[in-house]
Amino acid sequence: MPVKTLVAALTFAAAAIAAENQVTFHKDVEPILQKHCQTCHRPGQAAPMSFLTYREARPWAKAMKTAVALRKMPPWFADPQAGHFLNDRSLKAAEIETIAKWADGGAAEGNSKEAPAAVAWPEGWQIQPDIIVPGPTFNVPAGNKNNVVEWVSVTVPSGFTKDTWITSVQIKPEYPAVTHHMCLGFNPHTPDVKYFDPVWQNKARDEEGAAIPGKGPTFGPASPGGRFRSMAEDCYLPGNPAADYRIFDAAKLVPAGSDITLNLHYTPNGAPVTDHVQIGFTVAKEPPRRRYVSMIGSSPQDPEHFAIPPNEGNWQSPPVEVTFNQDVELVFMMPHMHVRGKDMTYTLVYPDGKKEVVLNVPHYDFNWQLGYNTSLKVPKGTKLRVDAHFDNSVNNKFNPNPNRTVYYGEMTWEEMMNPFFGVVVEGDVDPNKILAPRGSVPNGA
Ligand code: HEC
Incomplete structure (x- = not known):
């Protein structure tokens, strides 16, 4: 050739x-x-x-x-x-x-x-709800594209007149296009609650006053009540399935007369809309064999132990440490901090001393409240330790003011160190007894 x-x-x-x-x-x-x-x-x-x-x-x-x-x-x-x-x-x-x-x-x-066959995307309810609770109505402004409206929380009555075992929860906004995410928590009713009244998280974004943190439990089942209302037991996250305890063969108890507090986070996209939120539940007819319990951890909240110095780029929070009083299955973890949150790590320390990092979020992003589902058998006597760092320097582009000391508080200009997690327990267990009484960690109470 x-x-x-x-x-x-x-x-x-x-x-x-x-x-x-x-x-x-x-x-x-x-x-x-x-x-x-x-x-x-x-x-x-x-x-x-x-x-x-x-x-x-x-x-x-x-x-x-x-x-x-x-x-x-x-x-x-x-x-x-x-x-x-x-x-x-x-x-x-x-x-x-x-x-x-x-x-x-x-x-x-x-x-x-x-090309692969097109996906048939689900619209509307993903669960077939047995109960639909009307949530808040919210006017989302036109805003600019990608312009996040500050978080707002709204409390609505659950309407549950008796103790109810829920097996799945779906928070359904009418306009997913402007919904960044929404989370909810169940709280005992208190007389001061104003239903359907939005509480803006940024009312005084530049307010310099340091919050005097409530005492409150620093660890325990969700719904501690009082000022520190739990707002992130279950979330609507774009692209995530509804919270479904059936995959763990479990159900969660919502006590009669509970209120539902929703945390709403909208992203305007150019056209104003009025969003109507609905919350759907499937319920178990019988008390379940396996119980899902949502838990919230918190670092010490008092200003002596929790004060992030100005211009500190890697402040180590006092850890959260707790011991499981009985066998549990750890099924869910969700770090929660505010704009200065930098990283969070969940570590199990087994009774034999073996340590296992079960979740490490090295670059925490406040804008994404992500939950991580897992399935870990945790024997009685195991300790859960959660560590976190905060970035109060100018290098943190979300930091509204690196020149002030930041204390513990619910507002976005304050900080929180809250590892949320979910466990499944077998049989009729008092959720307050799942964790051993607190040990030596100072809790400021
Ligand atoms: C959970 C929802 C979600 C999923 C899943 C998702 N995205 Fe996004 N994406 C968003 C949102 C919301 C924005 C706009 C806001 C932002 O940038 O955070 C975005 C923005 C982007 C941008 C613009 C980024 C920029 O810097 O301007 C790109 C590119 C992108 N996504 C690509 C992807 C690709 C590729 C995937 C899959 C591999 C993906 N996304 C999966 C929600 C998602």
């Missing part, structure tokens, strides 16, 4: 191989977007742009590459080195590489015959 022909043949073959190996939208990228992105990136959902079609996704190719390489997207903040999560939606290294190659190689469309 003449050299020229040989070269031509080789070039042709190489081109054919290149075409076959070329990363294309339909063959390689679309399946990843379906699995990890479209749950939020489709019309009417939380993300500002849709990735349902090539035409919609193509302009975002470079931004996608950056966002996935930095692990900004999909939102998932657990260090992959620690723990195992049932709802893990993070990308595998190979998937990140695929998106990067696609973006770098010209973001080709490829052959639409190679």
Whole structure:
């Protein structure tokens, strides 16, 4: 074969191989977007742009590459080195590489015959609720795109006239497109509560007064009552399924007459809307064999132990430490801090002294209240220790004022160090006895 022909043949073959190996939208990228992105990136959902079609996704190719390489997207903040999560939606290294190659190689469309079948996305209720409780109505302003309205909390009556075992909860906003997330907690009714009255978290964003923290329990079942109302037992998060205790074969008790406090976080998208929130529940007819209990931990709250100095970039909070008084299954963890929260780590210390980090969130992001589902058998006598750091320096772009000491409090300009978690216990257990009485950790009470 003449050299020229040989070269031509080789070039042709190489081109054919290149075409076959070329990363294309339909063959390689679309399946990843379906699995990890479209749950939020489709019309009417939380993300500002849709990735349902090539035409919609193509302009975002470079931004996608950056966002996935930095692990900004999909939102998932657990260090992959620690723990195992049932709802893990993070990308595998190979998937990140695929998106990067696609973006770098010209973001080709490829052959639409190679596209995966479109996903049938659920609309409306994901659970078939036995009870629907009317939630708040909220006027979301037009705002600017990506402009977050400050958190607001609203308390509504549950309407539960008797003790109720709930097996799943779905918070359903009418306009997911402007809903960043919503969380709820159950609280005993107190006479001072004003139903349907929004309490703005930013009423005095620049107020310099330090809150005098309530005493309150620093660890225990959710719903401690009083000023410190629990607001994050269950959440609506874009792209996440409803909180469903049936996957743990369990149910949660909501005492008769409880109030429901919702924490609403909206992201205006240019058009004003009036959102009507509904809360749906499935309920168990019988008391369950396995009981789901939501718990909240807190670091000491008094100013002597909890005071973040000005311009301190890595302040270590006193830890949360607690001992399980009986066997439990640890099924849920959700770090909660405010804008200065930097990292949080949950560690189990087993009775034999073995330590296991079960969740590490090295770059906490206040804007994403993510919960991590797991399934860990925790024997009686095991200790849960939670550590956290706060960044009160100028390097923290969410920090409204690095020049002041920050104390414990519910407002966004104050700080909280709250590891939430959920456990499942067998049989008829008093939730107040799941944890051993507090040990040596100062609680300021
Ligand atoms: C849980 C919902 C959710 C999921 C899942 C999700 N996104 Fe997003 N994404 C958002 C929201 C909300 C925004 C806009 C606000 C922001 O940037 O946080 C966004 C913004 C983006 C941006 C713009 C970032 C920037 O810097 O401006 C890109 C690119 C992106 N997402 C890509 C992806 C890709 C790729 C995936 C899947 C691998 C994905 N997202 C999964 C909710 C989501």
